[in-house]
Amino acid sequence: MPNPLEKKVFIICPVRNATNEEAIYLQDYVNRLEHNRYKVHFPPQDTNQDDPNGLNICSENREAIRNADEVHVYWNNSSSGSGFDFGMAFMxxxxxxxxxxxxxxxxxxxxxxxxxxxxxxMYGLL
Structure with missing residues (x-):
């Protein structure tokens, strides 16, 4: 049973075209959150990326965003998936x-x- 104080975080980030530097930075970021008892949904690891048209990826991410307490965004302007996920989180x-x-x-x-x-x-999250 999860700790009731454990916050759920969804990470918006590039997946397909993430640079090596971005992937390392993001994995370190996820590790720090998990060390601090956050439950993290990290799409490169937690969303099934084996999807020929992308609909299942969008659906999985939508549910994970809906269930998250917070959404943390690593912005890369060239990531169309990040823009899509950001729109869902904003909505x-x-x-x-x-x-x-x-x-x-x-x-x-x-x-x-x-x-x-x-x-x-506006949110001032730590």
Missing amino acids: LEKPIKFINKDKIPRTRTKSFQNVLHELDS
Whole structure:
């Protein structure tokens, strides 16, 4: 039986085209969360990626996001799946933490990264 204080976190991140550096950073991040007793859904490991058209991946991620207490986002502008998952998390009004905000600057015009910066500030998750 899970600890009632254990928070469930869904990680939005690139999967197919993640760089080696991103994969290492994200695995370290997941390990730190789990060490601190978070229950983490990490799509590269926890979502079945064997899907010829992507619908099952989207469905699995939707359910995991719905069940999460928080959504932590590692933003890579070129990841279309991350944009899709971010839209689902936003629609479900999940608290958002912007994991790599120090590496992703605000833009001068409207952008998803600006939205992420705003949500991260609004929720102030640790």
